[in-house]
Amino acid sequence: MPRAASYPLEAAVRQSPPLDLDKAADDAWMKEKTILITGGASGFGAGFFKRWAEAGATVVIGDINVKKGDQLVRDVKRETGNKNLHFFHCDVTDWSSQVQFFKEAVKVSPHGGIDTVVANAGITDTDLKFEIPVGLDGHDPPAPKFPVIDVNLTGVLYTSHLALFYLRRNPNSSPSNPNCDPAQTHRDRHLILVSSMAGLWPIPAQTLYAVSKHAVVGLFRNLRSSSFMHGVRVNLLCPYFIDTSIITNTGKMLLAGGAVGKPEDVVEAATRFAADPRIVGRAVLVGPKVKVVQNEEGGMALVEKENEAGDKKAIWEIYAHDFEDSDIFVRNVIRVLNRVAEIRGWVGWFTDMLAVVKRALRGSN
Ligand SMILES: NC(=O)c1ccc[n+]([C@@H]2O[C@H](COP(=O)([O-])OP(=O)(O)OC[C@H]3O[C@@H](n4cnc5c(N)ncnc54)[C@H](O)[C@@H]3O)[C@@H](O)[C@H]2O)c1
Known part of the structure; x- marks a missing residue:
């Protein structure tokens, strides 16, 4: 299209080039960063917390599970010797609770600001009340409650809104720049969103979860299209089924015979984002390690089973082409x-x- 040539969108939105997925993250670049994580007491959040604590970052987690959060901070402080680790109670569905959490994070941050925010807290919905509404005594169904939307969507929007406010005020930070020198870029402005493969395709009987995660993909695609204006780099994680406490026993039974991904691969993908300020507006799908090969016709890709030999990858770039062309x-x-x-x-x-x-x-x- 002639317009594309006269006004290249990818350059205009200042999205970074595709990720080099063979390169591991350099944890040293995280040393002086302050990172805030919602839902940090278990699962991915706890994995991010441990890895980034080991790298020497200041890491502040918020969660409704006070017992687990407190214990995690105590354990990791002891294991790593890193004193800049903190837990605060935070219910992401409550605006004032999130505001308080961001304020506390700024207070404990050695440089008085926040470099990366991870909007991670999430829950699933296992009953089928939405798909199969039940009326009481033959009447219409009562007004429904949507806790999964409250946590996974409203909570993420609250976190993102506060992130856009606080990251831009991070002292000595500048607007994100794909051409910066990561070893010299000590202050960052970075938001990591956590969607799911349920944000990319349907999961039967998980309608509201999938709606919330599709919305997070929409949030990512829109925020990255304006990050050249607000200066905050936004990146997205879409994990496949990964072995954490969010997967119920029924879920595990339904996954029997298939492969489940490992939390450490999600942590690795997030660490690449958090460590490298040159990564702007990229999204990855993280799943079980598989090997993809070309078939004889040269077109279709075949996926080998998890435990066969060969080079396997768990992290795949997705949604890379939003700005190749547009209306x-x-x-x-x-x-x-x-x-x-x-x-x-x-x-x-x-x-x-x-x-x-x-x-x-x-x-x-
Ligand atoms: N594990 C998977 O298979 C998988 C796959 C795709 C996406 N995800 C997403 O990854 C994120 C992390 O999930 P996980 O697998 O680590 O699960 P997890 O249950 O281990 O961790 C979620 C954390 O969020 C916290 N939380 C729940 N409600 C909260 C609230 N209102 N306020 C603050 N914290 C709250 C929980 O207490 C818990 O510590 C979620 O957004 C989830 O939807 C997980």
Whole structure:
């Protein structure tokens, strides 16, 4: 399309190039970072907490499970010797609880700001009340409650909204830049969203969970399309079924005979995002380690079983092509907003220069 050539969207939104999935994360880049994780008391959250604590980061977790969260922090402090580890009670469905959590994180942060926010807290919904509504005494069903939407969607929106507020105020941070030097970029502005494979395709009998996770994919795709404006890099994890406490016994029975992924691969994928500030607007699917090979026709890919020999991968890049092409509305909005950002940049420059001149006239340096 001629327009694509005249206004390349990928460059305009400043998304980074595809990930080199053969490269491991460099944990050393996390040493001075402050990271906030919701739902950090168990599962992936606890995995992120341990790995990033070992890397020397300041890690602050919030969860409704106070007993588990407190114990985890005590254990990991003892194991790693890292003193900058903290737990605070946080219910992600409650706005004021999240505000308090972000405030506490800023208070305990050695540099007074937050570099990465991980919107991780999530629950599943195992009853079928939504799919099969039940009326009481022959009447209409009562107004339904949707706890899975409250936690996985409203909670994530609250976290993301606060992240966009606090990350932009992270002292000495600059807007995300795919061309930065990761070893020299000590302050970051980074939001990691946690969706699921349930955000990519349907899971029967998990309608509301899948709705919430599809919404998180939508949140990611929209926030990354404007990250060139707000300066916050946004990345997305979509785990397949992974062995944590969120998988119920019924779920485990239904998965019998298939492969389940490992939490450490999700931790590895998140660590690449958190450690490397050059990664902007990328999404990965994390599942059981498999090997993909070309078939004889050269087109179709075959997936080998988990325990066969060969090079296997657990992390796969997805949703990489949003900005290869787009409709004229999106193209024009991005063009106009880029222009506004450019003009703002000049206004900012003039304001700073004016301040310098005023200071010089007052005789102070
Ligand atoms: N394990 C999987 O197979 C899988 C797959 C795809 C996506 N996910 C997603 O990964 C995220 C982490 O899940 P996990 O597998 O580690 O599960 P988990 O149950 O081990 O951890 C979830 C944590 O969230 C906390 N939490 C629940 N409600 C909360 C609330 N209102 N406020 C604060 N914290 C709350 C829990 O106490 C728990 O510590 C979730 O968003 C989940 O949907 C998991």
